[in-house]
Amino acid sequence: EPEVTQTPSHQVTQMGQEVILRCVPISNHLYFYWYRQILGQKVEFLVSFYNNEISEKSEIFDDQFSVERPDGSNFTLKIRSTKLEDSAMYFCASTGGSGQPQHFGDGTRLSIL
Amino acid sequence: QKEVEQNSGPLSVPEGAIASLNCTYSDRVSQSFFWYRQYSGKSPELIMSIYSNGDKEDGRFTAQLNKASQYVSLLIRDSQPSDSATYLCAVNKAAGNKLTFGGGTRVLVKP
Numbered sequence: 335e336p337e338v339t340q341t342p343s344h345q346v347t348q349m350g351q352e353v354i355l356r357c358v359p360i361s362n363h364l365y366f367y368w369y370r371q372i373l374g375q376k377v378e379f380l381v382s383f384y385n386n387e388i389s390e391k392s393e394i395f396d397d398q399f400s401v402e403r404p405d406g407s408n409f410t411l412k413i414r415s416t417k418l419e420d421s422a423m424y425f426c427a428s429t430g431g432s433g434q435p436q437h438f439g440d441g442t443r444l445s446i447l
Numbered sequence: 448q449k450e451v452e453q454n455s456g457p458l459s460v461p462e463g464a465i466a467s468l469n470c471t472y473s474d475r476v477s478q479s480f481f482w483y484r485q486y487s488g489k490s491p492e493l494i495m496s497i498y499s500n501g502d503k504e505d506g507r508f509t510a511q512l513n514k515a516s517q518y519v520s521l522l523i524r525d526s527q528p529s530d531s532a533t534y535l536c537a538v539n540k541a542a543g544n545k546l547t548f549g550g551g552t553r554v555l556v557k558p
Contacts, residue, residue: 364543365543367545367546369546375550376535376549377491377535377537377546378548379545379547382543382544382545384543389543390544390545392545423490425490425491427546429543431542431543433478433479433498434542435479435481435496436546437493438483438490438491438493440490441489441490
């Protein structure tokens with residue numbers, strides 16, 4: 335069964351550094367998402383991406399964040415100048431749309447020191 | 448008012464019994480409803496999707512939707528210790544839109 339893959343599984347970074355989280359969505363999917371989950375809290379929406387542009391973003395997704403689909407398979411989340419409060423699990427998800435459910439990758443655990 | 452509300456639990460259920468989980472949502476334009484299971488430290492795993500009023504069954508799982516009451520539920524029959532996890536209710540307003548998650552209900556199935 336096709337799946338969403340995310341790398342790395344765990345990223346440890348010094349505060350103030352930049353990180354790039356990578357995702358390969360399911361190949362025939364059209365909509366891509368990033369969510370995050372701070373330890374012990376609920377899953378929160380960050381951004382959605384469709385047709386090579388951001389379709390929606392949350393208040394969390396400020397100028398510190400950016401997304402890119404550099405080629406036909408990868409979907410990346412860049413976090414500039416990381417802060418301690420950016421420590422969380424980051425999940426990538428994709429769907430074919432038309433009411434189909436979103437499928438999640440295994441996530442990247444981001445730890446900011 | 449929270450957009451998607453769930454009882455945080457834990458819901459303790461004897462092995463073999465039925466676990467009943469509830470979820471309410473505030474936005475009447477919500478169209479699609481999903482239940483995800485999340486084991487500790489893992490990602491959400493889709494269990495059920497439901498789009499119209501009524502019941503939908505898949506194996507040991509039954510989802511129920513009542514749009515008039517803005518209520519969706521999940522029944523787990525013949526609960527197994529492996530069902531012990533946090534169950535997340537998620538809704539979206541239209542195809543391709545973001546998911547809004549509830550805080551999850553933690554289920555403990557005791558042998």
